[in-house]
Amino acid sequence: MTYDVIQIGDTACFEKTISESDIYSFAGIIGDFNPVHINKTYAENSRFAARISHGMLVGSLFSTVFGMQLPGPGAIYVSQDLQFMAPVYIGDTIKATVSVVQKLEKGRVRFDCIAVNQDGVTVIKGSSVLIVPRD
Numbered sequence: 001m002t003y004d005v006i007q008i009g010d011t012a013c014f015e016k017t018i019s020e021s022d023i024y025s026f027a028g029i030i031g032d033f034n035p036v037h038i039n040k041t042y043a044e045n046s047r048f049a050a051r052i053s054h055g056m057l058v059g060s061l062f063s064t065v066f067g068m069q070l071p072g073p074g075a076i077y078v079s080q081d082l083q084f085m086a087p088v089y090i091g092d093t094i095k096a097t098v099s100v101v102q103k104l105e106k107g108r109v110r111f112d113c114i115a116v117n118q119d120g121v122t123v124i125k126g127s128s129v130l131i132v133p134r135d
Contacts, residue, residue, distance in 0.1 A: 001070060001071040001072055001132070001133075002071075002132065002133050002134055002135050003103070003107045003109070003132045003133065003134050003135075004134070004135055006070075006071060006100055006103065006109055006132060007100065008100050008101060008102065008103065009099065009100060010070060010099070010100040011070070011097060011098065011099045011100075012065050012069040012070035012097070012098055013065060013095055013096060013097040013098070014061055014064045014065045014068075014069070014095075014096050015093060015094065015095045015096075016061060016064075016093070016094055016096075017091065017092070017093040017094075018053050018057070018058070018088055018089075018090060018091070018092050018093075018094060019090065019091075020051075020090050022053070022057065023037055023038065023051065023053055023054065023057065023090065024038060026053075026054055026056075026057045027054070030054070030056070032054060034054075036048065036051065036052055037051055037052060037053070037054055038051065039051070048087050048089075050089055050090070051089070051090055052087040052088060052089055053087075053088040053089070053090070053092075055082070055084045055088075055124070058088050058094055058096075058115055058123060058124055059080070059082050059115075059124055059126075061094060061096035061115060062080070062096050062098060062113045062115070062126075062128065063077070064096070065096055065097070065098045066098065066111075066128070066130055070098060070100070071109065071130065071132045071133070074132075074133040075130045075131065075132055075133065076130060076131040077128065077129075077130055078108060078128075078129040078130060078131055079128060079129045080113075080126065080127075080128045081126045081127050081128070082113070082124055082125075082126040083124065083125050083126055084123070084124055085121075085122050085123055085124060085125060086117070086121050086122065086123045087123070088117065088123050092117045092118060092123075093117065093118040094115050094116070094117055094123065095115065095116050095117075096113070096114075096115045096124075097113070097114050097115070097116075098111045098112070098113050098128070099111060099112045101127075104129065106131070107131050107132050107133075107134055108129050108130065108131055108132070109129070109130055109132050110127060110128070110129050111127060111128045111129075111130065112125075112126075112127055113125065113126045113127060113128055114126075
């Protein structure tokens with residue numbers, strides 16, 4: 001979508017079930033081997049009582065929406081603000097939704113971002129600004 005086509009209120013989402021493999025792969029890519037993510041025994045004795053996903057793994061689902069749907073290919077991140085509200089466990093299905101809230105100058109668009117789990121619990125909320133392709 002181009003800047004001229006995007007409208008306030010436009011919304012898109014992406015849904016993914018977080019697997020053990022996702023967590024191990026992400027840890028390997030970024031180098032974050034915090035035992036709360038990868039060590040079952042450690043995590044069972046933590047405040048979460050089980051392994052949890054990296055917050056940024058879940059936050060990166062917004063990038064999928066931006067790059068593939070709204071606005072889609074050619075969009076460039078300028079900023080992202082995230083608040084991690086609840087843990088995401090192996091097997092949780094996360095729905096990441098973005099909504100256009102403001103069209104700014106220089107082809108920039110502000111979005112609200114929210115990720116909820118299969119129970120409707122908000123796990124992440126935030127906002128982002130992207131540069132959107134022009135016609």
